[in-house]
Amino acid sequence: MQIIVVAVGKQRPPFVDDAEHYRKLLSRYARLEIVExxxxxALGRRLPERSYxxxxxxxxxxxxxxxxxxxxxxxxxxxxDLCFVIGGAFGAPxxxxxxxxxxxxxxxLPHQLARIVLLEQLFRAHKILAGEPYHY
Structure with a gap:
């Protein structure tokens, strides 16, 4: 299963480092694609076909x-595949x-912070599924 995050806006500091951190952690468990x-x-045009x-x-x-x-x-x-959609500053249409x-x-939450929270929860969920400790 591939996880796709379709989000409005380019990730900006200080969130860039956090997103990369969770992308690396998640790479052990899942294929992740982030589409900005x-x-x-533009959201509707970038949703992958046949994904949940x-x-x-x-x-x-x-x-x-x-x-x-x-x-x-x-x-x-x-x-x-699983696709998560994060709208812009005023939510998604x-x-x-x-x-x-x-x-x-x-x-x-600011939409850029929502992306980090989602990535962290995806990582935590994969740790739970793997039977590994997930509180750190």
Whole structure:
């Protein structure tokens, strides 16, 4: 299974180093692709076909780390790539073909920070699935 993150905007300091850190950590567990688009209008054009697509949204499903790891395992068992969509500063527009909505919590996060939180949770979920300690 490949994990694709489609996000509005180019990652900028101070978040670049954090994104690279989690990309390296995740490389042991999963194939990760990050696709950066210029604006919300470009999101729909960059969604991979036939992937299971989850839109990060305030009104999405709220999962703790264990439940998120089970969510990932279910996607893996289905044999489809998994795509996460992160909209711009004002959230993502309505997009066709969204299979799921995921909330990172009730706080409003800058979209660049939301990307880091998602990458960290993907890493943590893979550690859980591998039966490795995940609190550090």
């Amino acid at each position: 688009v210029a604006d919300d209008a 697509t989850s839109l990060l949204s305030l009104d999405g499903e709220r999962l703790d780390s264990l439940a998120f790891s089970r969510f990932l395992e279910q996607r893996r068992q289905n044999g489809r 309505a997009l066709p073909g969204i299979d799921h909505r995921l909330s990172l919590g009730p706080l409003t």
